[in-house]
Amino acid sequence: MATKIRLARGGSKKxxxxxxxxxxxxxxxxxxFIEKVGSYDPMLPKDSEDRVKLNVERIQYWLGNGAKPTDRVHRFLDAAGLLKREPRNNPQKAELGAKAKERLEAxxxxxxxxxxxTAEAATEGASEEAAAE
Known part of the structure; x- marks a missing residue:
């Protein structure tokens, strides 16, 4: 059986x-789901200890049995020191869209x-002053 370590949403609207x-x-x-191994409360401040709670022993057991974490859970496990997550690179994400490029060009x-x-008006003004003297 293929298993994943993932988030299951609860809580009320918003x-x-x-x-x-x-x-x-x-x-x-x-x-x-098979087993609950932790919780994540995004409403708490990022420096709060209760924001992410993990049952480390059970997570290590399931990782040993082939469970694959989702990207968000992989981030939590990396922060806890259980797994190493390589940072991703998407250089195209920062590029402007076609219409934004057109607006910028215009x-x-x-x-x-x-x-x-403005430069033309300044040179005309300077030539008028020189002619007046």
Missing amino acids: RPYYRIVIADIRSPRDGR KKLADEEAAAA
Whole structure:
């Protein structure tokens, strides 16, 4: 049986609370699970000790039996020192979309035209002053 260590959502609307559970990969997210091995309360501050609670012995047992953690649970296990998680790199995430690039290009052209008009007005003003003297 393929198992995962994952989050099962509980709590009321806009007040999430998660159980960290061992579940068959075919069972639904909030449905049947094999064992509860921890909890996660995202409403608590990040430095709170009660934000993530883990039953380390049971998690190590299930990892030894082939359970695969989800990405979020893998982060918790990395913070607890149970697993090592390599940071991911998505350089395309920071790129602007096509429309944003078009808007930025249009803004640059408008700024250049405004700067050129200002410089032209300044040179005309300087030439008028020189002619007046």
